[in-house]
Amino acid sequence: MQKKLSFDQPLYVLAPLAGYTDLPFRSVVKKFGADLTVSEMISSNALTHGSAKTLHMLEKSDNEDPYSVQIAGAEASVIKEAVEVLNEQSGIDIIDLNCGCPVPKIVGHGSGSSLLLNLPLMGEIIRTIKDTSNKSMTSVKIRLGYEKKNHIDIAKIVEDNGADFIAVHGRTRAGKFKAEVDYDAIREIKEAIKIPVIANGDIDSFEKAQWVLEHTGADGVMIGRGAVGAPWIFHQLKSGSTEIDRVLKHAIIMEHFDKMIDFYGPRGVSMFRKHTHTYSKGYQGASVLRDKVNRIDDVAQYRDVIDTFFLENEIVAR
Numbered sequence: 001m002q003k004k005l006s007f008d009q010p011l012y013v014l015a016p017l018a019g020y021t022d023l024p025f026r027s028v029v030k031k032f033g034a035d036l037t038v039s040e041m042i043s044s045n046a047l048t049h050g051s052a053k054t055l056h057m058l059e060k061s062d063n064e065d066p067y068s069v070q071i072a073g074a075e076a077s078v079i080k081e082a083v084e085v086l087n088e089q090s091g092i093d094i095i096d097l098n099c100g101c102p103v104p105k106i107v108g109h110g111s112g113s114s115l116l117l118n119l120p121l122m123g124e125i126i127r128t129i130k131d132t133s134n135k136s137m138t139s140v141k142i143r144l145g146y147e148k149k150n151h152i153d154i155a156k157i158v159e160d161n162g163a164d165f166i167a168v169h170g171r172t173r174a175g176k177f178k179a180e181v182d183y184d185a186i187r188e189i190k191e192a193i194k195i196p197v198i199a200n201g202d203i204d205s206f207e208k209a210q211w212v213l214e215h216t217g218a219d220g221v222m223i224g225r226g227a228v229g230a231p232w233i234f235h236q237l238k239s240g241s242t243e244i245d246r247v248l249k250h251a252i253i254m255e256h257f258d259k260m261i262d263f264y265g266p267r268g269v270s271m272f273r274k275h276t277h278t279y280s281k282g283y284q285g286a287s288v289l290r291d292k293v294n295r296i297d298d299v300a301q302y303r304d305v306i307d308t309f310f311l312e313n314e315i316v317a318r
């Protein structure tokens, strides 16, 4: 049975992060109370070719309920075909369209934030997803504009073409990931449309999440970078606690590592390096650990090194 999101309570959503929010990471985050998890961005072109690698990226963990798959594309006909491929896959509840990615490779193909420059095309693509999909919901993730803000026009096109909700990263494409997040603009979107709005950008604490929910009137918050190296952040965002027990942290890191190996096989080792780096921030001896793991390819040896490190070392800084 596909699940439809309820917006009765504020939602806490894990943002899609290419290279991070894969099945192993999402399954760990989910345990800490994320209400919705979204796949990494998947190209509609790749979906139409249906390679084993792409289908593997679509898999969800048993605890992801509901589960959203994010697609990117620039042509309604390709998007239609891609959605037809997703229609054959069970376990997906939501299809999300990426209208925010600023990366030149994506923008150059007319996808991601490029769609913000061509609102009629963006609308046609959203309508195509809505009309083709057999999933419960269609959503869209936007920025506030490309160079300049035209967030109200964008949001209205999203709503008018049948999206069930919208996630708003409160920066323009030009603002990349560093410009100040414009939460006022997110509030203006909330006031201008009727579909639920999820606020995104630089939310990394209980206080910030509460403030953003209140200030914007949004129906939920979406957290990306704040969850990297801290999948337990969802518990903290919801409960207000700031501590994470060292023994629990060790257990989570080991579970994450084991899931990476289950999912990717031995190449999970090299893929776990960036996670080892973020998890070890603030630990005594972190730089020695990073040097060491950069030279280990063997699964058992890698596991042994991080097992010992996270058990024996103290957190000395945040």
Ligand SMILES: Cc1cc2nc3c(=O)[nH]c(=O)nc-3n(C[C@H](O)[C@H](O)[C@H](O)COP(=O)(O)O)c2cc1C
Pocket (backbone or CB within 6 Å): 015, 016, 017, 018, 019, 040, 041, 070, 098, 099, 100, 101, 141, 169, 177, 200, 201, 202, 203, 222, 223, 224, 225, 226
């Ligand atoms: C490494 C990285 C990968 C990202 N990948 C995606 C993606 O695949 N799809 C997407 O819509 N946004 C992507 N984003 C943007 C995030 O979802 C989010 O909108 C942005 O990071 C702001 O939220 P934050 O401050 O909570 O990280 C990515 C961001 C980063 C840093």
